[in-house]
Amino acid sequence: MNAVQSEDWATLAKCRGMGDALFPEAVDQKRARAVCLGCPVRSECLAEALDNRIEWGVWGGMTERERRQLLRQRPDVRSWRSVLVSQQGAHAAK
Secondary structure, eight states: OOTTTSTTGGGGOTTTTOGGGGSOOTTHHHHHHHHHTTOTTHHHHHHHHHHTTOOSSOBTTBOHHHHHHHHHHOTTOSOHHHHHHHHHHHHHHO
């Protein structure tokens, strides 16, 4: 098992140590989302927020509004981790 597969994915995140900077309001969310570009654990981060219905902040490059919309569009998904992380692994294998 590598570090990304374990629960310690957050230690590899580009935003590690940024604290409240990822919980901005309104227009500042775009700036916070930019931190997620190229992050090696973006999928794990987004899956964490979706699976746990985290309502605040930018997670995996998505704002709370974007995550709510995705959850409404895909109520059939039981595990975002299995969807997002397995997709990432499939793309990396190509």
